[in-house]
Amino acid sequence: MSHRVLHPPRAEPAPAVTVNLHRAAGNWAAKRAGAQALVDWEEWREEARRVRADAVRHLPELIERLEERVRAAGGEVHHAATAEEATAIIVDLCRERGARSVAKAKSMTAEEIGLNEALEQAGVEAVETDMGEYIVQQLGDRPSHILAPAVHLSAAQVAELFSELSGQDFDPEDTAALVAYARGVLRKQFLTADVGITGVNIAVAQTGSLVLVESEGNIRLSASLPRTHIALMGIEKVVRDWAGAAHLMQMLPLASHGRPAAASTSVVTGPARDGDDGPDELHLVLLDAGRSAVRGTDLEEALHCIRCGACLYACPVYRQVGGHAYGTSYSGPIGAVLTPALERSSPETAQLPWMSSLCGACTEVCPVKIPLDEQLVTLRAAAQARDPHRGEAALFEAWARLWSRPAGYRATARTAGKALGPLWRKAARASGDGWTARAPFPFDGWTSTRDARSPAGEPFHERWRKHRG
Amino acid sequence: MGERSLDLVDEWRARWEELDGRAHRIESLEEAQALAREMIGTATVARWEDARLGGIAQAQAQAPEAEVSLLVADVAVADTGQVGWAHGAGRPRGAGVLPSRQVILLSQDAVVASLADALARLGATATSPPSSLVLIAGPSRTADIEQRVIRGVHAPREIDVLVYRGTG
Amino acid sequence: MHVQLFVTCLVDLVYPEVGERTVALLERLGCEVAFPAGQTCCGQPAFNSGHSEPARRVADRFLETFAATSDPVVAPFGSCVHMVRHGYERLYADDPEQLALAREVAGRTHSLPAFVVEVLGREEVGGRYPGEEGTPVAYHHECHMLRGLGEASPPLSLLGGVQGCTVVETERADQCCGFGGTFALKLPQVSTAMADEKLDRAIAAGARAIVSTDVGCLMHLDGRARRRGLDLKVHHLVDLLEPEGSL
Numbered sequence: 001m002s003h004r005v006l007h008p009p010r011a012e013p014a015p016a017v018t019v020n021l022h023r024a025a026g027n028w029a030a031k032r033a034g035a036q037a038l039v040d041w042e043e044w045r046e047e048a049r050r051v052r053a054d055a056v057r058h059l060p061e062l063i064e065r066l067e068e069r070v071r072a073a074g075g076e077v078h079h080a081a082t083a084e085e086a087t088a089i090i091v092d093l094c095r096e097r098g099a100r101s102v103a104k105a106k107s108m109t110a111e112e113i114g115l116n117e118a119l120e121q122a123g124v125e126a127v128e129t130d131m132g133e134y135i136v137q138q139l140g141d142r143p144s145h146i147l148a149p150a151v152h153l154s155a156a157q158v159a160e161l162f163s164e165l166s167g168q169d170f171d172p173e174d175t176a177a178l179v180a181y182a183r184g185v186l187r188k189q190f191l192t193a194d195v196g197i198t199g200v201n202i203a204v205a206q207t208g209s210l211v212l213v214e215s216e217g218n219i220r221l222s223a224s225l226p227r228t229h230i231a232l233m234g235i236e237k238v239v240r241d242w243a244g245a246a247h248l249m250q251m252l253p254l255a256s257h258g259r260p261a262a263a264s265t266s267v268v269t270g271p272a273r274d275g276d277d278g279p280d281e282l283h284l285v286l287l288d289a290g291r292s293a294v295r296g297t298d299l300e301e302a303l304h305c306i307r308c309g310a311c312l313y314a315c316p317v318y319r320q321v322g323g324h325a326y327g328t329s330y331s332g333p334i335g336a337v338l339t340p341a342l343e344r345s346s347p348e349t350a351q352l353p354w355m356s357s358l359c360g361a362c363t364e365v366c367p368v369k370i371p372l373d374e375q376l377v378t379l380r381a382a383a384q385a386r387d388p389h390r391g392e393a394a395l396f397e398a399w400a401r402l403w404s405r406p407a408g409y410r411a412t413a414r415t416a417g418k419a420l421g422p423l424w425r426k427a428a429r430a431s432g433d434g435w436t437a438r439a440p441f442p443f444d445g446w447t448s449t450r451d452a453r454s455p456a457g458e459p460f461h462e463r464w465r466k467h468r469g
Numbered sequence: 470m471g472e473r474s475l476d477l478v479d480e481w482r483a484r485w486e487e488l489d490g491r492a493h494r495i496e497s498l499e500e501a502q503a504l505a506r507e508m509i510g511t512a513t514v515a516r517w518e519d520a521r522l523g524g525i526a527q528a529q530a531q532a533p534e535a536e537v538s539l540l541v542a543d544v545a546v547a548d549t550g551q552v553g554w555a556h557g558a559g560r561p562r563g564a565g566v567l568p569s570r571q572v573i574l575l576s577q578d579a580v581v582a583s584l585a586d587a588l589a590r591l592g593a594t595a596t597s598p599p600s601s602l603v604l605i606a607g608p609s610r611t612a613d614i615e616q617r618v619i620r621g622v623h624a625p626r627e628i629d630v631l632v633y634r635g636t637g
Numbered sequence: 638m639h640v641q642l643f644v645t646c647l648v649d650l651v652y653p654e655v656g657e658r659t660v661a662l663l664e665r666l667g668c669e670v671a672f673p674a675g676q677t678c679c680g681q682p683a684f685n686s687g688h689s690e691p692a693r694r695v696a697d698r699f700l701e702t703f704a705a706t707s708d709p710v711v712a713p714f715g716s717c718v719h720m721v722r723h724g725y726e727r728l729y730a731d732d733p734e735q736l737a738l739a740r741e742v743a744g745r746t747h748s749l750p751a752f753v754v755e756v757l758g759r760e761e762v763g764g765r766y767p768g769e770e771g772t773p774v775a776y777h778h779e780c781h782m783l784r785g786l787g788e789a790s791p792p793l794s795l796l797g798g799v800q801g802c803t804v805v806e807t808e809r810a811d812q813c814c815g816f817g818g819t820f821a822l823k824l825p826q827v828s829t830a831m832a833d834e835k836l837d838r839a840i841a842a843g844a845r846a847i848v849s850t851d852v853g854c855l856m857h858l859d860g861r862a863r864r865r866g867l868d869l870k871v872h873h874l875v876d877l878l879e880p881e882g883s884l
Contacts, residue, residue, distance in 0.1 A: 020616075027612075129623070131611045135614075148612070148613060153615075155615045175617045179614070179621075179622060183621075187533075187567075187623070206594070207593065207596075207597075207598050209598055215610050215612075215622075216623050216624065221567075221623055224562040225562070225563065242585070242588055250548075260548065260550060261551045261584075263488070264603070265551070265604040266602070266603055267588075267593055267598070267601070267603075267604075269593075269598040269599065269600055273599075274600070275558025275560075276557050276558075276599065276601050277561045277562055278600060
C-alpha cells in the first residue's frame with residue numbers, strides 16, 4: 001500500500017460528518033449557480049478540457065520545455081519517479097540547508113506522498129499553514145476534502161483544540177477569534193521558517209512559470225519569506241502556454257468557489273531576480289508516481305483534473321460517508337478514479353469504484369469534463385477481470401445465458417417465484433399488495449432496511465400474450 | 470480611450486466590490502495621494518519605493534509590524550475583478566502581504582479587459598518574466614471552520630484601491 | 638405512428654401495470670403499439686457491475702429485437718435508454734458493425750416523457766392523480782433521465798397537466814435517491830441513508846406522494862417509505878397520466 005492509500009474504504013453513513021458536508025455542499029451549489037451565469041459555462045468547460053487534453057497528450061514534450069524554462073530562470077528541477085524518491089529529494093534539500101523548520105502550504109500532492117511524516121522522521125518541523133490543514137494537523141487527523149480539509153469538523157471541535165493548545169478559553173461561536181489565534185501562531189512560522197514548501201496548481205511550459213492559487217495568503221507567504229522555496233507538483237499539472245493557463249486560472253475558482261478569481265494568485269518564475277526580495281532558491285520537484293502509466297489508457301482523462309473539489313461537493317455518496325471513508329488522500333469521485341488508476345492493482349483500491357450509485361452528478365459538474373461515471377464503470381470492469389468475484393461472475397454468466405434468448409428469459413420469469421422461495425411469495429400474498437419485509441438471498445441485503453416488492457404473478461409479456469395475442 | 474477605459478474601470482470595480490474589496494475613483498494622482506494620506510493618518514506604513522507613494526505615510530515600519538501596506542498596482546482586470554503587480558527592486562514582497570490593511574494606488578489606464586491582457590502587461594508572457602507576480606481579488610479569507618467566512622487570514626483583511634485619472 | 642414498446646425487464650417482471658398504462662397512453666395519443674416478444678433486457682445491470690461480456694450477449698439480443706423494424710422504440714423510463722445510447726457506445730467500441738447497428742437503434746429509442754413531449758409534440762396529456770383529491774406530490778428526477786439524457790422538462794411538463802394533485806418543490810429534487818442498481822445491494826446502508834434524505838425532503842415540503850419514472854427508484858423509495866411507516870405514496874408518472882390504463 002502506498003502513502004496515497006491509507007486503509008480500505010469504509011462505506012458507512014457518518015451522520016455527524018454529513019451535517020457539515022451538507023452545509024458545505026449547499027453553499028457551494030448556490031455559488032456555482034452564480035458562477036455559471038457569469039460565463040458561457042459549457043463553452044468554457046470544453047475549452048478547459050481541450051487545454052488539459054493537449055497538455056496530457058503532449059506531456060513529455062511539455063515537461064521538457066517546462067524544465068528548460070525553469071532552469072533558464074535560475075530554478076532547479078528534480079524528477080521523482082515515485083513517492084519515496086520525492087520525499088527523499090525534499091528531505092535531502094532541507095537537510096543540506098540545515099533547515100529546522102518548514103512553512104508548509106496546502107498541497108494534495110504532498111499529502112499523496114506522505115511528506116509530513118517523512119519530514120517529521122528526518123527531524124524537520126513542518127507546520128501546515130493552511131487554516132484547515134493546520135487544524136487537522138494539530139488534531140493528528142487527516143484532511144477529508146481536496147480544498148476544505150477540515151470540512152468534517154465542527155466549530156466546537158476547533159474551539160476545544162485551540163483552547164487546549166493555547167490555555168485560553170475559546171468560544172465556538174467566535175470564529176474570528178479562532179482564526180486570529182491560528183493567524184498569530186502561523187505568522188511566526190512564516191517569519192522564521194528556513195524553507196517554504198508549496199504545491200503547484202498550474203505550471204506554464206511556455207515560460208517555466210508556476211501558478212499558485214489560494215484564498216488565505218499562506219501560500220504566497222510560504223513561497224516568499226523563507227530563503228528556499230520547494231514546489232512539489234504532479235507532472236500532469238503542466239499546460240502548454242499562457243492562453244491555456246489564463247483560462248484555467250478562471251475555471252478553477254469558478255468551479256471550486258463560484259468566484260471569477262481566487263483571492264490570491266502568485267506566479268513564480270525562478271528564484272528572486274532583479275531586486276525582488278523573494279527566495280534565493282527555487283526547487284521544482286516533478287512527481288510521476290504512476291501518472292505516466294495512465295497516459296494512453298482509457299483512464300487518461302482522469303489526469304486532466306485541476307483539483308477543484310467540485311465533484312466531492314456534488315457527490316451524494318461522499319456527503320453520506322465523508323472523505324475519510326475512502327481511505328485515500330484523494331477522496332470523492334476523482335479519488336475513486338485516480339487512486340486505483342495510479343495504484344494499478346491493489347485489493348484496497350479495488351473497492352473504491354463501488355462507492356458510487358453512478359448518478360452522474362460528478363461528471364455534470366467537472367469543469368474539464370472528465371467522464372467520471374464512465375471511468376468508474378471502466379474500473380469496475382478492470383477489477384472484475386483482474387480479481388473476479390466468482391459467485392458474481394457465475395451469476396451474471398448464468399443470467400446472460402438465459403437472458404440472451406427470449407425462451408430463457410421467459411423461463412426465468414415463470415420460475416422466479418418458485419426459485420426465490422415460497423416464503424417470499426407467501427409473505428407477499430399475505431400483505432395483499434405484493435410487498436414483503438423478508439426477501440430471500442441474494443436480495444436479503446435489500447430487506448435489511450427496505451421492504452421489497454415481489455415479482456408479479458403475471459409479468460407484462462404474459463398479459464400481452466393473453467390480451468393482445 | 471476615455472470612455473472605453475471608464476467602462477472597464479466600472480466593470481472592474483463592480484467585480485472587486487463583490488469580492489469585498491473597496492474602491493475609490495479619484496480625479497488626479499494628487500487627490501489620490503491626499504485621500505490616501507487621510508485614510509492612513511498616523512498608522513504605521515510599510516510602503517514600496519515609488520515616486521507616486523511619496524508624502525503619504527506619516528509613520529513608517531517594517532512589514533511584519535506595520536499596520537498598513539501602501540503599494541501601486543501595475544494592472545487591474547475588468548473581467549475578473551483582480552488587481553495585480555510585479556515584485557522587484559523597491560517592491561518588497563512582505564510589504565505586499567503582511568499588514569492587515571492595504572492601500573493601493575492604481576492608474577485608470579492600467580485597467581485592462583481580460584486576464585490574458587493583464588498577464589501580458591505584467592510581463593508573464595515575455596521570454597523572461599519577472600520572478601514574482603501577484604494578482605489579488607479582494608481580501609484574503611477562509612471558510613474552513615463550519616463554512617463561516619472570515620476575512621483577513623494571512624493576507625490583508627481590508628483593501629482600498631484608489632483609482633486615479635491621468636498617467637501619473 | 639407505429640411504435641415498439643421496450644417494456645424493460647424490471648417493469649415486465651415487477652411493475653407490469655406500468656407497462657400496461659404506457660401502452661394505453663401511447664394508444665390514446667394515436668400510436669399503434671407493437672410489443673416485440675423477443676425482448677429481454679438492455680444488459681445494464683451486468684455492464685454497470687463491470688461484466689461487459691455477459692452484458693454484450695444480452696445487448697445483442699436487444700439490438701436484434703429492435704432492429705427488425707425501423708419504428709421508434711419507447712421505454713417507460715430513461716435508465717435503459719441511457720444504456721442503449723451511451724453504454725452501447727462503449728460495449729461495442731471494438732465492433733464497428735454492431736456499433737453502427739447500435740447507433741441506428743439508439744437514434745430512435747426514447748424514454749416515454751421525451752417521446753410524448755418531443756416526438757408527439759404533446760406538452761400535456763391530462764391525467765388524474767389516483768388517490769385523494771389535492772394530494773401534494775413531489776417529483777423525483779431519475780438520474781439517467783435528467784443527467785444522462787438531459788431530459789429535465791418533459792416529465793415535469795406532463796406532470797403539470799395532471800388533475801387532482803398539486804406539485805410541491807422539494808430541496809434538491811435532482812439528487813440521486815440511492816438506488817443505483819447493484820449499489821443498493823453492495824452499499825445498503827449508504828443507499829438507504831440516501832433514500833431517507835429524499836423521503837425526508839419530500840415530507841418537509843409537505844408532499845404525501847412522490848412521482849418518478851425509474852421503477853428502480855420507485856422500488857427503493859417505496860420500500861423504504863413502507864419500512865418506516867411513512868405517509869408517502871410512490872407512483873410512476875404514467876400511473877397519473879393513464880390511471881385506468883390496461884391492456
